[in-house]
Amino acid sequence: MEALIGLLVGAPLLGAAVLLCGGRRLDRTGHWLGTALAAASFVIGLILFIDMLGREAEQRAMHQHLFSWIPVADFRADVAFQLDQLSMTFVLLITGVGTLIHLYSVGYMEHDERRRRFFGYLNLFLAAMLLLVLADNYLLLYFGWEGVGLASYLLIGFWQHKTSAATASKKAFLVNRVGDIGLAIAVMLMFTTFGTFTFGPVLESTGAAGEGKLTAIGLMLLLAACGKSAQVPLQSWLGDAMEGPTPVSALIHAATMVTAGIYLVVRSGAIFNASPDAQLVVVTVGAVTLLYGAIVGCAKDDIKKALAGSTMSQIGYMMLAAGLGPIGYAFAIMHLVTHGFFKAGLFLGAGSVMHGMNDDVDMRKYGGLRKYMPVTFVTFGLGYLAIIGFPGLSGFFSKDMIIEAAFAKGGAQGWILGSCALLGAAITAYYMTRVMILTFFGPERWSKEGPDARHPHESPKSMTIPMIVLAVGSVGAGFVFDLNESFVHWLEPVTALEHGHPPMSAMTITAGTVVALLIGVGTAWAQYGRRPVPVQAPRGSLLTRAARRDLLQDDFNHVVLVKPGEYLTRGLVYLDHKVVDGFVNGTAASFGGLSGRMRRVQNGFVRSYAVSMFGGAVLLLAATLLMRAV
């Protein structure tokens, strides 16, 4: 069985290699090859899952050692995999959603002449992401981490002829580098502290390290997680990343890659458990981001950017849960999985709408689409109900658990975090209702004639089938997971489990969540359902205007980072030109001059050469004798 683990990564890697190196002859069939290999990986994942279920909970983790990667004296890095319940969850999510999105892309990218390359990149992403979650040590994880970063960069900028896409990919790459440096430093700190970076030894020996060291490692890991998962303060790239093709937004920037940060924090739980300070920072980041993303989501008219804000906010929930420690880890992952279903579904729905609307993303120019795209409407609607936490759907269970756990943190902290989470739930309901109303209800605001005429239509089967499957997941996953707390117990061997004790009964909190939901939905309906929606966005309040500009994140970065950076660069360039170059060129010139003078000795007369040899001989003898005399 262990041998299959490598194949999980191997199948999409093979796909990437074949598709990217295969050349044009694969243009006709390449996408099916890519999809088939993604599906193969999913099937392997299922086999391993069934095999894992057949064993005792404590004996479910499997290891596979492939080869020694970097053996240098005491430094040992292996390419080895660890498949435990946490990794298994991710494997199924990545390959399952991944396969669906491959299938969807077959239709979505039909008219793109670079479709083969697109599937190559998608397969590359799958391979890197699987490597990330299957690695049994932090260095290999880092490798996968960079791999998904690369795939993300390539896919955001896939339509590189658009300047906006090229810029967005560069931005995503640069912001991610900041986070990646955090991971690099964390790995180095681990090596100096524990002498290894294999999960087992590191996480078991946290007791032996000082709390300061652990806090440092924890904060660096968090920095990495912030970059990859678009958490404040490294959130600015996610909105722009929507320039990529919609399947990419669904797979990478909603369902899987952006959750890598959560994986990292949960996987390193032992480190955070031992450092309350680091945990406090994690929950703060989570709480801030969940509100930040939600507010941004309220103001966006671009359907994908609204969803991106929502992604940020939902990952904020997960981060919050992960920061709560053993009372939250399992719920973080549970929300991650349900979010994977409904957010991927929502993005695919958005893609389907765009597909029918000539790639227009402005929701103010939508309206009344439910008649034209019934399947999209129903699946999107189910995803909508799931994300706002409509009772009985998946989002309800997972989000409710997180809010409960936040209150259970206890003390003032618990109250603050709980309130934030509750407030977030209300805002989520508001902005998602807004998206829903603007897109599918109300009058049809798109032009029906002229050059901008729109002819909305339902998407082909290859696109709707994945949407239907994901909608089913969005509806049912939460219920299945919640049945006898099956999901929590499944993860228990990895994440440990403590039951929190919230200051009020669970029923009260659930009721509060439902009330928050109703307030959000009601407000949105009052604002957009009852009144006509202007096609041109109104000026809006100060907050609205700020939120449209992503709460001034780019302005902030520009003033605080870019400008001083520019000045620093200019200064360094000046220094380089005047001082360094001056020194270097001066040295070069002086050697050149020396060379020119020395050359004159080489005059071509053999007599001079003989004299110089004689002089050399005299010197040599004199020096030898002198050495003895001294």
Place this chain on the structure above:
Amino acid sequence: MSTNSLHSLWTTAAEEPGAIPTPHIEYAELSPTLIVIGAALIGIVIEAFVPRKHRYTAQLLVAVTALASAFAAVVGLAVSGRGSGESKIAAMGAIAVDGPALFLQGTILLVGLISALIFAERRLDPVAHGKQVDSFAAQAAAAPGGEAEREAVRAGYTTTEVYPLVLFAIGGMLVFPAANDLLTLFIALEVFSFPLYVMCALARRNRLMSQEAAVKYFLLGAFSSAFMLFGVALLYGYSGAIDYAGIARVISGTEPTTNATLAQTTGNDALLLIGAAMVLLGMLFKVGAVPFHMWTPDVYQGAPTPVTGFMAAATKVAAFGALLRLLYVVLPGLRWDWEPVMWGVAILTMLGGAVLALTQTDIKRLLAYSSVAHAGFILAGVIATSEDGVSSVLFYLAAYSFVTLGAFAVVTLVRDAGGEATHLSKWAGLGRRSPLVAAVFAVFLLAFAGIPLTSGFTGKFAVFKAAAESGAGALVVVGVVSSAIAAFFYIRVIVLMFFQEPKADGPSVAVPSLLTTAAIGVGVAVTVVLGVAPQYFLDLAGQAGVFVR
């Protein structure tokens, strides 16, 4: 030493003929040298008896076969353990058969083999009167520009004597690093020097320059030989012995007198110091160390380029081999005297070579000065006086000789109407016109500069490491600084080839036959393999690091 005692020395030897034992020759151990010398003699016979039109084929066949079988013999000796555990001294104490000797002989033979291929190239020069010709003069004895020369050219003659000459040179070079007494050393030096002088004069084009180079080389070589021979005499006067072990014993004091008739001079340190310095001088001349380097640029430039490549590679290997043996076997007891002096020579050589190369405008002169700088780097490894030092030098020599051969082989390809276009300005934009040739040359230049993933880096790293470990940190610093200076002019050529517009009347790259292609291919392969996966060869050199005493 009085006349009396000298007289008695001769008469003693004459009176007792029985005292000279019948020499005992280990033919198997000496077979590499014997094969090569034998083939050279066959080559002379070929010149005398084989019709002119068959000579080229016959000579090439004999040379290649001889060199290949001599190399096989070296490998056989090494496999039978002569290189490590069972090294011995053969031919009545004249020749050492040990690790360093076999390693260097193997290197020299491979270099010789590849050089023979480059010598035999006949596609580059334009066809003269219906005959394909090589880089060598139609008739070396004909005066340049004279009627005899014109006739010889018209007849399509070529100097096939170059093959026996190169075989004689290789024969001498095989003995030089293995010589275990001072007389053998001197004779080997002369045996390989004379053919080199002659070969330098054989260029087909620019014959006057070629002959001038040969005369200069001969005069200066004779001058240095005189020093060396005098040094040999002084060392004999000091110790009463000519074999290495005997001299070493006297120096270390374990055996104060070996010869009663020389009792007056034995142990006189002035004789020892002056003698040792003079013998060293002879070798420093051959490796081209500053201030005995002045012949290099002129000779490298004037000699036919295939000969330059051979000379630059093989002479250096042989001379450094002999230098190592001299310092490690004969003069270890004198280490505190020669070490500071050699430090000075090494520093001067590294810096001098690198600085002088900066302003060169001719590619062959540039490579000549580069070879001077490299001699300095190798000297740094020689000074290390450790087993690592020996093996690092062995590795460096092997790596360097293939890069050099390859680089000079590429020089033979870039030609214009006047033959090889060696002026650097003509190389501008070569990368645009002939990307492959320029890329290959760039690989060699990077190896010269010691850029990682080339053999140059591995070699330099090895010698500097050995030098640093033996406490010569300052030397390593100078070495690194010189490498930085040297990198400038190597990279400059690359910039010239790839980042400048080609000239309208620039040279063209001739398409060589399989011979030169193979030679360059081997050069590139060795350069890259020794850079990427050097471990096996480092181990090989490491095992060969012990001299027999």
